[in-house]
Amino acid sequence: MSRGQAYLQRLNDERNVWLDGERVRVTEHPAFRGTLQTIESLFNLVDDADTRxxxxxxxxxxxxxxxxxxxxxxxxxxxxxRAAAFRLWSDRTYGVMSRLSDYARSRLTGWYATRDAMAVYDPAYGGKIATYYDEAKRKDAFLTIVQRDPQINRALPVGEDEDAMLRIIRTNTEGVVLRGAKMVATAAPYADDIIAYPIQRIPGHRPELGHMVIVATGSPGLHMVCRESFATSDSDTAHPLSSQYDEMDAVLFFDDVFVPWERVLLHNNPEAVWQIRCNVASSSLAYHQSVIRLHSKLEFITAITSSIAKEIGVDSFLNVQEQLGEMVSQMHTIEGLIIASEAQATPDVHGNWLPAFKYIETARNLGTRYYPRAVEILKTIAAGGLIQIPSGKLEFEGSISPMMNKYLGGVTMQAPEKIRLFQLAWELTGSPLGARHDLYERFYAGDPVRNRASQYVQYDKDRLYARVEPWLHSKG
Ligand SMILES: Cc1cc2nc3c(=O)[nH]c(=O)nc-3n(C[C@H](O)[C@H](O)[C@H](O)COP(=O)(O)OP(=O)(O)OC[C@H]3O[C@@H](n4cnc5c(N)ncnc54)[C@H](O)[C@@H]3O)c2cc1C
Known part of the structure; x- marks a missing residue:
């Protein structure tokens, strides 16, 4: 059995996946078919002699x-x-699939690699994460991560909204019982395991909220409630992205979910959980994957936009060139930051080599603005053409076929090709899948406002102040 088939077989458990009000089996429901086929084929690359x-x-x-x-x-x-592997998976999916588990696996790897530093917070953590890391590797586990609690009332101080936060309500000799909810869990419906911990700092007086757990997706009481599916049938040539790459997002309800102690990595320990959240090795390795994937996607959207500009004959206009040049600058900036992060990689105190986080973080933060801007440029250049795509496939077969060919061609492309180009552009930017991607790039790494502010807060500002200092005193 191939790796991909083994993965699919594991999904045939009693997991509670809810879609359109019904409990569905992900391996049978059409909403997941194309996405799972894509993941299966990517998993199989590990055993393919050409890509292994x-x-x-x-x-x-x-x-x-x-x-x-x-x-x-x-x-x-x-x-x-590592970068070459991330690039291969990203390029195969044009950067459109971002939670293929390589992000979560990288986080796990970073936590595992720095486990010794956690001994002062919890001596049991190191052994537990080492055991799980080994298990995940052997199984080739599909992992995802969820951190945020539901958006009920963000104005309440952390820990004061009882219903909003995932919490341990009981413990026994076997493990803990979790109640509450989490959002947004991309890929959870077809993951093996979910790693859950809070993104925000938990106050010391609410230790039951300070946990890090690994939850099997088939756990009784765990309900994964999917958003509307954007997937179309795999023969749908008008929606090639939705039919293959619709990564499902879900909100998770924990209706008294049991987690055995070996998968409770941290328990009643807000400070330790905060250290996990701020772990540079984990962030550096995981966001290295994210920004390589972002680069792939920026290349894809720039390629589509440039092709459209050429085909509608606007690529010689200065304003259009200026906007396309901006897209090229975006690609080069992210590529340059990836190169810099790798060139300036250094070992940490544990001997792990890490991409320089300052460049990874900069690329990640720029990406939250770059991608929405790239979408804006595509729409500005493609303009009305995006909404002039014929709705059916039969127009080329009926009486209006000659007019289709006459009026819908481009500078070099025949009408069918040009229509497919515009369908691709619309799907990436104007369809429900496209809208989700715009939102994803803004928020996947957390609140972009606080992420950018944090880059300033963490920066060594004394160096900056020292640059101004000599100008503040008169020389007389
Ligand atoms: C498509 C998609 C997929 C995602 N997938 C995942 C995933 O797989 N795993 C995962 O862990 N997360 C995932 N995320 C979720 C992501 O972690 C959150 O969306 C992100 O952390 C922002 O939190 P929020 O959505 O709860 O927004 P909120 O925190 O509710 O923010 C809403 C608005 O209020 C502002 N705001 C809120 N609180 C404050 C405050 N205290 N001070 C100042 N301003 C504030 C924010 O700036 C923002 O504008 C995904 C998000 C999206 C959109």
Whole structure:
């Protein structure tokens, strides 16, 4: 059985996935078909002789090939190897699929690689995360992460909205029982496990909210409530992205979900959970994947926009060139930051090599503005053409076919090709899938406002103040 098939088979459990008011089986429901086929094919690349050396590495512990996201980089070359694997998966999905589990696997790898530093907070954590890391590698587990509590009343101080927060309500000798909810959990309906912990700092007087748990998606009492599906049938040529790459997002309800102690990585320990949240190794490795994926997507949207500009004959106009140049600058900036992060990688105190976080963080924060701006440029250049796409496939077969060919062609493209180009552009930017992507790029890494502010807050400002200081005193 292939790796991809083994993954699909694991999804045939009793998980509670809700879509359109019904409990559905993800392996049978059409909403998941194309997405799962895509993931299956990506998982199989680990065993494909042509791609294996790029996507995977030989792992001594498990005596087998393992996806690069599980690699703890111990030198600069291993960071480059990880990057090549991320690039391959991203390019195969045009950057449109972002939660293929390589992000969550990278976070896990970072936490595992720095586990010794957590011994002062909880001596049991190191052993638990090492065991789980090993299990996830052996299983080739599809992981996802969820951090946020539901948007009920953000004005309340953390911990004061009882119903909003995922909390431990009982413990026994076997484990803990969780109640509450979490949002947004992309890919959860078809993940093996979900890693959950709070994104915000939990006050010391509410220790029951300070936990980090790994929840099996088939756990009784866990309900994964999907948003509307944007997936279309796999033969739908007008919606090629929705039919293959619709990553499902879900809100999670924990209706007294049992988690065994070995998967309760941290318990009643707000300070330790905060250290996990701020762990640079985990963030550096995970966002390295995110920004490589972003670069792929910026290339894709720039390619579509440039092709449209050429085909409608506007690519020689200065204003259009200026906007396309902005898109090219976006790509180069993100690419440059990725290169800089890898060139300036250094070992941490544990001997793990990490991409320089300041460049990764900058790329991630710029991305929240770059992608929406790229969408704006595409729409500005494609203009009315985006809404002039014929609705059906039969127009070319009926009496209006000659007019279709005469009026809907482009500078070099025949009408059918040009229509497909515009369909692609509309799907990426104007369809429900497109709207979701705009939102995703703004928010996937947390609140962009606070992320950018945090970059300033963390910056060593004394260096800056020192640059001004000499100008503040008269020389007389
Ligand atoms: C498509 C999509 C997929 C996602 N997938 C995942 C995933 O797989 N895993 C995951 O963990 N997360 C995921 N995220 C969720 C992401 O973590 C959150 O959306 C993000 O952290 C922002 O939180 P929020 O949506 O609750 O917004 P809120 O925090 O509710 O913010 C709403 C608005 O209020 C402002 N605001 C709120 N509180 C404050 C405050 N205290 N001070 C100042 N301003 C404030 C914000 O700036 C924002 O403008 C995803 C998000 C999207 C859109």
């Amino acid at each position: 050396e790029t996507v995977a590495y030989w792992d001594e512990q498990t005596n087998g090939y393992v996806h690069q996201a599980f690699q703890v980089p111990r030198n600069a070359q291993e960071i480059s190897n």
